[in-house]
Amino acid sequence: MEYLVTMTTHVPDGTSDQAVAEVRAREAAHSRELAGQGHLLRLWRPPLRPGEWRSLGLFAAADDAQLEQVLASMPLRVWRTDQVTPLAPHPNDPGRPAKQGATEFLTTFTIAVPEGTPGRVVADTEAREARRTKDLAGQGHLLRLWNLPGQGRALGLWRARDPAEMQAILESLPLDAWMTVQTTRLTPHPSDPGLAASGRARSPSSPAPLDLPPEAGHLG
Numbered sequence: 001m002e003y004l005v006t007m008t009t010h011v012p013d014g015t016s017d018q019a020v021a022e023v024r025a026r027e028a029a030h031s032r033e034l035a036g037q038g039h040l041l042r043l044w045r046p047p048l049r050p051g052e053w054r055s056l057g058l059f060a061a062a063d064d065a066q067l068e069q070v071l072a073s074m075p076l077r078v079w080r081t082d083q084v085t086p087l088a089p090h091p092n093d094p095g096r097p098a099k100q101g102a103t104e105f106l107t108t109f110t111i112a113v114p115e116g117t118p119g120r121v122v123a124d125t126e127a128r129e130a131r132r133t134k135d136l137a138g139q140g141h142l143l144r145l146w147n148l149p150g151q152g153r154a155l156g157l158w159r160a161r162d163p164a165e166m167q168a169i170l171e172s173l174p175l176d177a178w179m180t181v182q183t184t185r186l187t188p189h190p191s192d193p194g195l196a197a198s199g200r201a202r203s204p205s206s207p208a209p210l211d212l213p214p215e216a217g218h219l220g
Helices: 017-036 064-072 075-079 119-138 163-171 193-197
Strands: 002-009 040-045 054-060 080-089 103-111 142-147 153-160 179-185
Touching: 002 064, 002 075, 017 040, 017 075, 017 193, 040 193, 054 064, 064 080, 075 080, 103 163, 119 142, 153 163, 163 179
Parallel strands: none
Antiparallel strands: 002 054, 002 080, 040 054, 080 142, 103 153, 103 179, 142 153
């Protein structure tokens, strides 16, 4: 199974810069180990408020229990709270890897078909949606697609030049009229295994910094 994990870290007041640096270094090293084991697939930074330390991770595990073991093994867990969202396979998922260039976005879709819509109209719209997502994957815009818990909910991972292009892509989807969409612009995380796979990451011998905001006062 795959999981999206929102990881929020709160460093206790009074923690020394040296202690934070040591935990960050161990976290970066362990993240590489988890990536090598196939558990950590991607890491991103979502939009952050001043002083906030948060990241999003795409993880793979056999089940919830194994995922908890993986998360508990991470050094930053001593200061971190994790929000886990299980992801189910989507029939239109292209399963594309990370690529260089462009900005990545996560989109949460909620589809509500208007009451009274004929079944043949729904089936035709869904078929056109499948064709359109295949086209967008071929153009390098759609990387991944999952079903989320709840009726008519899905999560997409996209690439676009900017928010305007992302919005135009979403509006081109046949299901657009029936969807509400929440879009999150992502920024690269230096420990992202996807960056390593695409040749953009640091050398494994050079630990990458993690998400410590300068405003927190540690290692600014």
